[in-house]
Amino acid sequence: MQQHKPQQVVVVGGGTAGWMTALICAKQWQGKAIAITLLEAQEIPRNGVGEGSTPALKRFFDWLEIPEAEWMLACDATFKAGIRFESWSGLATHPSYFHAFPNELDRRGEALFYQRCQARLKGAQWGCHPDDFFLASYLSDKQLAPKPEPHFPFLHSYGYHFDANKVAHFLQQKAPLFGVVHRYGRITAVESAVNGDIAALVLENGERMSADLFIDCSGFRSLLLGQHLRGQFQSYQDVLFNDTAITLATDVDTQQFYTCTTSTALSAGWVWRIPLTSRVGNGYVYSSSHISDEQAAIEFRQHLGVSPESEVRKLTMKVGRYEQQWLRNCMAIGLSQGFIEPLEATGLFVIQQSAAIFAKAYLDGGLSDAHRDYVNSRLRDMFDGIKDYIVAHYKTTSRQDTQYWRDNQAGLEKVSPSLQQLLASWYEGKDLQQEIARQNIAQFYSPMSWYSLLSGMGLFPSQVTTAPEADQALLELGDYYQRCCLNYANHVQYLEKLRKHHAVPNIFAAIR
Ligand SMILES: Cc1cc2nc3c(=O)[nH]c(=O)nc-3n(C[C@H](O)[C@H](O)[C@H](O)COP(=O)(O)OP(=O)(O)OC[C@H]3O[C@@H](n4cnc5c(N)ncnc54)[C@H](O)[C@@H]3O)c2cc1C
Incomplete structure (x- = not known):
């Protein structure tokens, strides 16, 4: 890319996708003659949901050299050690399970977990509920921040909860530091070049914005x-x-400040509960073919225990992906490239990965077909890999109480061959770790995640009606994790300390 005048890149959209992409590209292309402008319509609001992350978000802020405390305090953020799934299984023995983010201290538990699950698949009556094997579920249940004291030097993976609009706003404020120009303007038309590429955007005021590359966010x-x-x-x-x-947001409850997102299955979908410092974010994600909006709102309010008059905000979701997310001189990132329902909070992760893969490929090969094909193929695989893990939640439940859950369990033939093979491997008691390695899909979800999901659902060939007795190895592991927990601070107190240290006014806005 030897250019005399800077290449012009326009990022369309100022939601989290637009801002994350703009900053990732700006940092990746630092020192190159590429000028980035982010254009957004002030009157078209950002999506505004997207309050939970995976551990990848920490890498994003670290890479941009933005201190954790700075952005967390600005975005009402809290820590997330994983996700608790309530009422997903349908089995009385498995009312809930925890999908943990891993850390160094889990090695012992993780090895025992796989061994137990494989033995249980062959009929042994050993306890292998995921909650017992990973530190994160202990931390969350005890409402501890996944930040060990300095004398306890072990590496942790953790995610965050945050106000997504505030994250976009925070990144917007950082944009000048990265050389990104911000502009307001609503696009009313798009002009094509003779070869079919995008030539220019036409704004409401008649202005024409041409560029070499357009990023659709x-x-x-x-x-x-x-x-x-x-x-x-x-x-x-x-x-x-x-x-x-x-x-619908509810008040902060510092007595119920678990370090996790809670996902509770209801009659036609599931509800997220995400504790921020300013509010608790709640959302009911459902199938409109199985429940009316009115019924869903009634069920949602009852679940939250709020007044029947409480107002809810409705969003419709387009679930799927574009075949080619980089087409001609246009790369789509964020909801514009595709969307998988937010059960595992992967939206921002996909944005971050897509932007990083794209920015590198563009630097290496510009608009070459080979680089475009490479990016498209990687992103297709990523979307389909994440989708399979989400689909597995619905195919492995044994809930029979509503048509929604029965319909979800049917149609196994519609799932991908990859997922069919994974599930077959589990049911046949084969080594699932080997199958994951054979399919090369651990990059999307690790064996730990797959084993947690399948064992958390109680998916064993010979079902037992009572939970198996805890044995010595499990008791010792429990004791080990209990003692590890002594090295972590209370979640609320940790955030309070952060606030005081940075002289920020009260962050727990509406304490109940
Ligand atoms: C119900 C739900 C729950 C979610 N939960 C999570 C979660 O827990 N974790 C997670 O990581 N992700 C989650 N997501 C995904 C996450 O919200 C999105 O990935 C993220 O918000 C990115 O949105 P976006 O920037 O692509 O789009 P938007 O936020 O919709 O931004 C679009 C931008 O485009 C601009 N624009 C539109 N039209 C024009 C025009 N004509 N001219 C100029 N500008 C224009 C708008 O002004 C706006 O700035 C969730 C999504 C949904 C729907």
Whole structure:
């Protein structure tokens, strides 16, 4: 890319996708003659949900050299050690399970966990509930921050909860440091070049913005990739039924400040509960083919224990992905490239990965077909890999109480061959770690995640009606984790200390 005048890149959209992408590209392309402008329509609001992350978000802020305390305090953020799944299994023996983010201290528990699960698959009546094998579930249940004291030097993976609008705003404020220019303006038309590439964007005020490369972060509208270039959309609706979400915030409760997202299965979907310092974010994600909006709102309010008059905000979700997320001179990132329902909070992770993979490929090869094909193929695999893990939650439940859950369990033939083989391998008692390695899919979800899901659902060939007795090895492991927990601070107190240290006014806005 030897250019005399800087290449012009326009990022369309100022949601989390637009800002994360703009900063990732700016940092990756530092020192190159590439000018980045982010354009957003002030009157078209950001999506605003997306309150939970995976551990990858820590790498994003670390890489940008933005201190954790600074952005966390600005975005009402809290720590997340994993996700607790409530009422997903349908088995009385498995009312809930924890999907933990791993850390160094888990090695002992992890090895025992795999060994137990494989033995249990062959009929041994050993305890192998995921909650017993990973530190994160202990930390969360005790409401501890996953930040060990300095004298306890072990590496931790953890995610965050945050106000997504505030994250976008925070990154917007950082943009000048990275040389990204910010502009407001609503796109009303898109002009094509003779070869079919995008030539320019036409704004409401008649201004024409031309560029060499356009990054479409316009949300579900997919203004450039979907609407203008007519990219082919691959829906996931045949295996993921949820297409609607309603949200409602409740007050912070510092007595119930678990270090996790809680996902509770209801009659036609599931509800997230995400504790921030300013509010608790709640959302019911459901299938509009199985429940009306009115019924869903009633069930949601009852679940939260709030007044029947409490207002909910409704969002419709387009679930699936574009076949080619980089088409011609347009790369789509964020909701415009595709979306998998937020059960494992992967939205920001996908944005971060997509932007990083794209930024590197563009630097290496510009608009070459080979680099475009490479990026498209990697992103297709990533989407489908994550989708399979999400689909597995619905295919492995034994809930029979509503048509929604019965429909979800049916149609196993519609799931991907990869997932069919994984599930077959588990049911046949084969070594699942080997199958994951054979399929090379640990990059999307690790064996720990797959074993946690399948054992957490109680998916063993010979079901037992009572939980097996804890044995010596499990008791010792429990004791080890209990003692590890002594080295972690209370979650609320940790955040309070952070606030005082940085002289920020009270962050727990509405304490109950
Ligand atoms: C119900 C739900 C729950 C979610 N939960 C999570 C979660 O827990 N964790 C997670 O990581 N992700 C989650 N996500 C995903 C996450 O919200 C999105 O990935 C993230 O918000 C990125 O959105 P975006 O920036 O692509 O789009 P948006 O936020 O919709 O931004 C679109 C931008 O495009 C601009 N725009 C649109 N049209 C025009 C135009 N004509 N001219 C100029 N500008 C325009 C708008 O002004 C706006 O700035 C969730 C999503 C949903 C729907």
